[in-house]
Amino acid sequence: MNDLTGKLLIAMPGMGDPRFDHSVIFLCEHSAKGAMGLIVNKPTPELPARELLGQLGIDAQNMPKDLCIYFGGPVEHGRGFVLHSEDYRNNSSTLHVTDQIGLTATLDILQDIADGRGPEKVVLALGYAGWGPGQLEREFQDNGWLTCDGDADVVFHPDNDAKWTAALKSLGVDALTLSAEGGHA
DSSP states (O other), rough: OOOOTEEEEETTTTOOGGGGTTTTEEEEEEETTEEEEESSEEEEEEHHHHHHHTTTTOOOSSSSSTEEEEEEOSSEEEEEEEEEEEOOOTTEEEEEEESSEEEEEEEHHHHHHTOOOOOOSEEEEEEEEEEEETTHHHHHHTTTEEEEEEEEEHHSSSOOHHHHHHHEEOOOOOEGGOOOSSOOO
């Protein structure tokens, strides 16, 4: 399978794992060693961003009120990640995944966001989705995922409920026509 780094995974109906139901995952890394990505359409309203940053000792009073924390995936729930637009560059700690999207997992980006020096667009996530060698490829064979380009407009779209449908539409697929059953020739 080709390198899917920077692509979006779109969960197929009937996937079987409710944590990934209607998920859109931005793949930050994909290689023969496995894959790592962040779910970008499942906010956790019970954990406001201001509250989390306050727990980290960051004054978040000037942060946008609509900024939320996302369920990034079921692995390492206590670990935070910031997926962001490429207008923010911290060369020592930012992974430049695509020309439009970077990933930073250090506290300095949270302080910069709170101070108004952060990226224009962000997805703050706790946890991540991870796959061991060959695991994601098997899930594709089992009709678990579709993939499309990692469009920043989809990743950072403010309407989380619309991201799954928008990702499908980028492939020319109507959600109403999807089947949980895969075909094999």
